[in-house]
Amino acid sequence: MQTALLCNQDRDDRKLIADVLVENDVQVVETDSSEQVLAYVEQLEPEMVILDIIMASGDGISLLKQLQRMPGSPCIVLKSSCHTRGHLRKALQLGADAVLPKPVTAEQVRQLANVADRRAMYRRFPVDRQLQH
DSSP, X not given: OEEEEEXXXXXXXXXXXXXXXXXXXXXXXXXXXXXXXXXXXXXXXXXXXXXXXXXXXXXXXXXXXXXXXXTTOOEEEEEESOOOHHHHHHXXXXXXXXXXXXXXXXXXXXXXXXXXXXXXXTSOOOGGGOOOO
């Protein structure tokens, strides 16, 4: 069973994402604290980490860079309310494996959950093929 770490301060988004992942046989560990992300990743070794780009206690871009330096770095998905192509492209150029534009939909999350092979999760999603909503 895959494990996903979900760091999101928006309770509604967090609930939607967690519910859909669990429905698709992904174990979900949730936090609303960016400070806990690195410790959770070291402890749990999740296949996927879903982060907000902007958080009250930190930012997803900084966490992305730190996670990429870890051995066996997980698939990293950044959520953003910034819908400009440039902003989403920058997240992908910095190494995000996928982006979830807000508002997040169940179908977008299903696309992530249906990736069964860990190697497939590391595949880059071109900006023109970002998860649709």
